Amino acid sequence: MKQVNAINSTKNVPAKVQVTTPMLSGILYAAIWLAVGALLLSALLRFGSMQESELPLYSMLVHGLSALAGGYIAGKRSGTKGWYYGGLLGVVYGLLVLLVSFLASNTGISGRTLAMLGETLLAGAFGGIVGVNAKRS
Numbered sequence: 452m453k454q455v456n457a458i459n460s461t462k463n464v465p466a467k468v469q470v471t472t473p474m475l476s477g478i479l480y481a482a483i484w485l486a487v488g489a490l491l492l493s494a495l496l497r498f499g500s501m502q503e504s505e506l507p508l509y510s511m512l513v514h515g516l517s518a519l520a521g522g523y524i525a526g527k528r529s530g531t532k533g534w535y536y537g538g539l540l541g542v543v544y545g546l547l548v549l550l551v552s553f554l555a556s557n558t559g560i561s562g563r564t565l566a567m568l569g570e571t572l573l574a575g576a577f578g579g580i581v582g583v584n585a586k587r588s
Contacts, residue, residue: 537579
């Protein structure tokens with residue numbers, strides 16, 4: 452009787468996980484940057500000399516940087532129309548943040564939320580422009 456090998460003789464190479472759509476990958480990167488920024492702000496608030504009154508300004512900065520990073524990735528993955536993909540990512544990101552803030556703390560639309568939507572739109576569009584023009588080495 453032949454012994455059956457438990458391991459196949461061919462190489463078992465794990466498949467790479469790759470997000471193919473520019474928008475989804477951009478949102479994923481923007482969420483990662485948002486999480487890192489929120490942790491950094493929390494640490495500065497707890498252990499640093501930052502006051503709670505300064506938090507809205509710094510949170511707008513974190514949202515802008517997150518949309519910029521997401522727009523960069525979306526533009527780089529798309530290869531064309533970086534301002535379009537980046538700007539669309541900025542709007543989607545801003546609406547997701549608005550939805551989460553509404554569900555978490557029942558906040559409505561105000562001047563600050565409209566400013567955040569405008570900021571994420573512009574930052575995402577700029578990131579998309581830079582991302583399309585970034586040369587791959």
